[in-house]
Each structure stands twice: as C-alpha cells, then as structure tokens.
Amino acid sequence: MLAELQHAVAVAALGGDCQPAAALLRPGIPADRLAIYRNNVLGGLAEVLAAAYPSVARVLGCETFRQAGRGFAALHPPLAPQMWLYGEGFAEFLEAQPSGRVPPWLPDLARLDRVMHEAYFAHDAERLDPGRLAALANSSDLSGLRLSFHPSLRLMTSLWPIHSLWRAVRQGHTSPEPEPELAPDSLLVARPGLDVLCRRLERWQAGFLDVLLRGGTLGEAAGHVPAEEAAAAVQDELVQLLQAGLVTGYASQP
Amino acid sequence: MLGRPADTSIRGRPIPETAGIGLREPHMAAFFAGGMPATWVEVHSENYMVPGGPRLANLERVRRDRPVSCHGVGLSLGTAGGLDHAHLAGLRALFDRVEPGLVSEHLSWSVVDGVYLNDLLALAYTEESLDLTRRNIETAQEAIGRPLLIENPSSYIDFAATEISEPEFLTELGRHTGCGILLDVNNVYVSSRNMGFDPYRYIDAIPAEMVGQYHLAGHAEVDIGAEQMIIDDHGSQVCQAVWQLFDYTLARIGPRPTLIEWDTRLPELRVLLDEARLADEALARARCLCEVSDAG
Numbered sequence: 001m002l003a004e005l006q007h008a009v010a011v012a013a014l015g016g017d018c019q020p021a022a023a024l025l026r027p028g029i030p031a032d033r034l035a036i037y038r039n040n041v042l043g044g045l046a047e048v049l050a051a052a053y054p055s056v057a058r059v060l061g062c063e064t065f066r067q068a069g070r071g072f073a074a075l076h077p078p079l080a081p082q083m084w085l086y087g088e089g090f091a092e093f094l095e096a097q098p099s100g101r102v103p104p105w106l107p108d109l110a111r112l113d114r115v116m117h118e119a120y121f122a123h124d125a126e127r128l129d130p131g132r133l134a135a136l137a138n139s140s141d142l143s144g145l146r147l148s149f150h151p152s153l154r155l156m157t158s159l160w161p162i163h164s165l166w167r168a169v170r171q172g173h174t175s176p177e178p179e180p181e182l183a184p185d186s187l188l189v190a191r192p193g194l195d196v197l198c199r200r201l202e203r204w205q206a207g208f209l210d211v212l213l214r215g216g217t218l219g220e221a222a223g224h225v226p227a228e229e230a231a232a233a234v235q236d237e238l239v240q241l242l243q244a245g246l247v248t249g250y251a252s253q254p
Numbered sequence: 255m256l257g258r259p260a261d262t263s264i265r266g267r268p269i270p271e272t273a274g275i276g277l278r279e280p281h282m283a284a285f286f287a288g289g290m291p292a293t294w295v296e297v298h299s300e301n302y303m304v305p306g307g308p309r310l311a312n313l314e315r316v317r318r319d320r321p322v323s324c325h326g327v328g329l330s331l332g333t334a335g336g337l338d339h340a341h342l343a344g345l346r347a348l349f350d351r352v353e354p355g356l357v358s359e360h361l362s363w364s365v366v367d368g369v370y371l372n373d374l375l376a377l378a379y380t381e382e383s384l385d386l387t388r389r390n391i392e393t394a395q396e397a398i399g400r401p402l403l404i405e406n407p408s409s410y411i412d413f414a415a416t417e418i419s420e421p422e423f424l425t426e427l428g429r430h431t432g433c434g435i436l437l438d439v440n441n442v443y444v445s446s447r448n449m450g451f452d453p454y455r456y457i458d459a460i461p462a463e464m465v466g467q468y469h470l471a472g473h474a475e476v477d478i479g480a481e482q483m484i485i486d487d488h489g490s491q492v493c494q495a496v497w498q499l500f501d502y503t504l505a506r507i508g509p510r511p512t513l514i515e516w517d518t519r520l521p522e523l524r525v526l527l528d529e530a531r532l533a534d535e536a537l538a539r540a541r542c543l544c545e546v547s548d549a550g
Contacts, residue, residue: 123305
C-alpha cells in the first residue's frame with residue numbers, strides 16, 4: 001500500500017501523471033497542491049545543475065537554463081542523495097537538442113564544466129617534493145621512471161577551441177563566436193590545492209601527459225616531444241607539473 | 255515542570271542550548287573572516303559526503319573550533335523500499351570524521367525505485383508506515399552508531415489513508431527507537447496554515463523530554479491553483495507568528511539548541527547572525543521563566 005502511494009507521488013513530483021497521486025489524497029485536498037512537490041523537485045534539480053554547469057548557465061541565461069534543467073531532471077532524476085554527484089549526462093542531453101537551439105560547441109563547454117566540477121571534489125593528495133626528483137636526476141637516468149599524479153588531474157579534448165570559449169564566457173561574453181580550428185583543443189584540468197586550474201596544452205604536451213597518465217615511462221612519453229627540442233621540452237614539462245603540485249610520486253621499477 | 259531533553263548527546267563536542275546557524279558554502283569565507291561568529295553550526299550531511307577538496311577542508315577547519323551538528327536530507331527514513339546501506343556507511347564515515355554533537359534527519363521519504371527525489375515528501379501516517387519508519391530508524395541508528403533526532407516536516411497534502419496524527423507518530427517513534435525530536439517550529443506553523451490546525455495544540459502534544467533541538471526559518475506565501483499556500487523555502491527572516499509560537503514552545507518545553515536555517519536567496523551572513531541573536535534573546539527569556547518556575 002505504502003509502496004504504491006510513494007510510487008504515485010514520485011511520478012507526480014517528476015512531472016508525470018498526477019491522477020494516481022491525486023486519487024490518494026484526503027477528500028477536500030486540491031490536487032493542485034501536488035505542484036508544490038513538482039516545483040521543489042524539478043526546480044531544485046535545475047538549480048543544482050546551474051551550480052554544476054556555471055558556464056553553460058551563463059550562455060543560456062537563467063530562464064532557458066531553468067527549462068533545460070527541468071527537462072533533463074524529469075528524464076534523468078538523481079540516483080543518489082549527494083547532489084554534487086548529480087548532472088552526469090547533461091552534455092549529451094544538450095547534444096540531443098534539435099539543431100540550432102543551442103550553440104554547437106555548448107555540449108563541449110558542458111563537458112568542461114563537468115570535468116572541473118569533478119576535479120573540485122576529487123580526493124586530496126600530498127604533492128611530491130620537486131627536490132626529490134631533482135636529486136634523482138643528478139644520479140641516474142629518468143627515462144625508466146613512471147609518475148603518479150594528483151587524483152583530480154584530468155585531460156580533455158574538444159574539436160572546438162573550447163579553452164578560449166570558456167575563458168570568454170567567464171569574462172562575461174555570453175555568445176562568443178569560435179574561430180574555426182582544425183586541430184583538437186586539449187586541456188588539463190586539476191585541483192592540486194584549493195583552486196581548480198584549467199590549462200590549454202600543445203598537442204605534444206597532451207600526448208606526453210596521456211602516456212604518463214596511462215602508466216607509461218618518461219622515456220615512452222618523450223616519444224611525443226618534437227625531436228629538435230626533446231630533452232629541454234621534457235624537462236620544462238616536468239618542472240611545470242611538479243611546481244603545479246600535480247605529481248604525487250614516482251616508481252623506477254617497470 | 256519542564257521536561258529535560260532526550261539523551262541525544264554523543265561523543266562529539268556537545269551542542270550548547272544557544273542559537274546556532276545553518277552554515278552554507280557561500281558563507282564560508284565571511285564566516286572565517288568574522289572569526290567564526292556563531293556558538294555552533296549545522297551543516298547538511300550529504301553536502302560533505304565528498305572524496306576531498308575545499309568543502310571538506312572548510313568543515314575540518316570549522317569543527318576544530320566550533321561544535322557541529324549534522325543534518326541529513328537524504329536518508330529517506332519513511333521509504334517503503336528500505337534504506338540504502340551504502341549511504342548509511344557513507345554517513346557513518348562522515349560522522350566518525352566530523353564527530354557531530356547532534357545528528358538529525360526528517361520524518362519524510364525521498365527515494366522510490368532507486369530514484370532520489372531531492373525533496374522531503376509527505377508520509378502517509380498509518381500503522382504500516384509507523385512500523386516501517388520505526389524499523390528504518392532502528393537500522394539507521396545501529397548503522398551510524400548514534401541516536402537520531404527526527405524533524406517534523408512541512409505539510410502541503412494529507413492522504414485519505416491517514417490513521418495517526420503527526421505528534422502521535424513522532425512520539426511513538428521516540429518511544430520505540432529512543433530517537434529524539436527535532437522540533438521545527440516554522441514547519442509546525444507552515445503545516446498548521448496549510449492543513450488548518452492549531453499550531454499551539456500541536457506543540458502541546460509533543461512530549462518535552464523527547465525534544466533535543468529546535469529549527470527556525472522563514473517561509474513564502476504562494477498562490478497554488480485557487481488557494482494561497484505557505485511554502486517552507488528557508489528564504490526569509492523568521493516571521494512574527496513563528497517567533498510567538500517559539501516563545502510558547504520554550505515556555506512549555508524549555509530551552510534547547512536552536513538553529514536558524516536559510517537555504518534560498520541567501521542574504522549576507524550578518525542577517526543570519528541577527529536572527530540568531532533574536533533566538534538567543536528568546537532562549538534567555540525562557541531561562542528566566544524556567545528559574546522562576548523552579549523556585550516556585
């Protein structure tokens with residue numbers, strides 16, 4: 001009995017048929033009141049999404065985002081009570097909108113918002129003291145070394161110049177025009193301290209990091225570095241990663 | 255004679271019988287900059303069930319200096335489908351880390367068929383749901399290793415199946431499970447306006463010794479269909495009628511830790527602190543009354 005009642009109220013709260021729930025109310029209670037729960041649930045989830053996808057919210061504006069958020073929420077309600085987890089799949093939802101309704105690069109901006117959101121809540125980790133690796137470099141060859149990285153570190157690629165679009169939106173331009181770019185944009189997102197950083201990578205930098213993130217050695221990763229400047233470039237890249245607090249450890253065994 | 259609160263003190267730093275504030279992330283910077291200007295704070299448990307990052311770091315910093323109460327919104331104690339044991343384990347891990355002075359949840363449900371509805375949905379007060387909620391509370395208290403305070407909800411609807419009044423339902427839960435009551439005075443007022451009952455008689459029906467904490471918040475008046483309804487949106491100051499009901503509650507039940515909650519249209523932190531000051535004044539007046547009645 002209770003299970004059926006709760007099922008009926010849930011359907012109404014998610015914007016579905018109100019009749020089954022209305023039939024269970026005490027006589028004299030207007031069925032219109034079920035709208036309070038519908039507004040609380042769908043309106044509340046739209047607000048959760050707006051906080052998790054701040055760049056998308058800026059581009060769409062309050063009212064359009066609210067409608068999109070409610071539409072997503074009715075189709076994909078949360079499966080866990082931790083609201084910071086909610087909203088996976090919103091980029092794909094935007095992608096499935098009829099063409100012309102949202103800018104074609106908006107789904108990728110949503111992916112970037114999501115990656116940054118996940119980085120914000122990722123596990124903490126102690127950074128590796130750069131001096132330890134420097135000492136090692138003096139005494140031995142580093143090419144067999146494998147690095148471990150901060151748990152918040154993520155790489156993302158986009159066919160759009162997503163980094164400059166993201167920056168423009170953050171600076172208040174709500175309808176930036178992307179320069180057409182053929183090369184995919186690669187981004188590094190991480191939260192080594194309290195702040196989330198988002199950095200555009202050269203193609204070889206992304207390849208270099210990708211190999212390391214998959215557990216490859218520095219020697220294997222160096223294969224992605226332009227030959228003419230390999231040694232210096234690898235060193236610069238390593239120093240940058242270390243100084244940003246993104247490297248948490250190393251192992252010299254295979 | 256005023257009843258003493260239920261023994262809901264747990265191993266964390268105890269929550270004093272003063273006014274605290276619901277601490278939300280947008281207020282953290284102002285809270286630290288102001289030297290943590292509240293005697294205690296309450297946070298939503300689920301907001302801190304995160305792997306890492308600044309949120310947890312903030313809470314760790316707060317709990318070193320102030321007693322913390324953890325208020326849950328996701329346990330769905332009235333759910334027909336049974337409790338989520340992974341969620342219970344997550345709560346336990348959070349409480350072991352934060353060591354809250356009080357832990358509370360709602361008399362409501364929000365999970366059906368594995369879907370979580372981010373609202374506190376109305377329970378049908380029947381013998382069946384009483385039995386089920388009682389078992390869920392026992393399971394939850396066992397899993398988290400602490401007693402719970404259960405909060406009365408704001409009501410907008412009522413079911414034909416209803417067999418038991420809300421105060422009776424809460425009292426029965428307390429008797430059978432040892433849980434206490436978190437009496438939300440604004441919710442009593444909101445429900446009384448929406449459902450047409452006397453809020454003072456509701457307060458009279460709550461056993462004083464079961465009450466471990468009060469909540470106070472603002473509400474909004476909204477047109478729903480042809481009627482005007484009161485929505486518990488935690489988006490404004492506590493209204494005069496609720497302050498009066500709070501005075502009456504304090505005189506009948508006695509002082510308890512009292513929380514000012516604000517969740518939508520957040521104002522500056524000082525607005526919450528001003529509300530907390532008003533609540534502290536009401537608590538001080540009640541203590542005077544208390545001394546007079548004890549002396550007599």
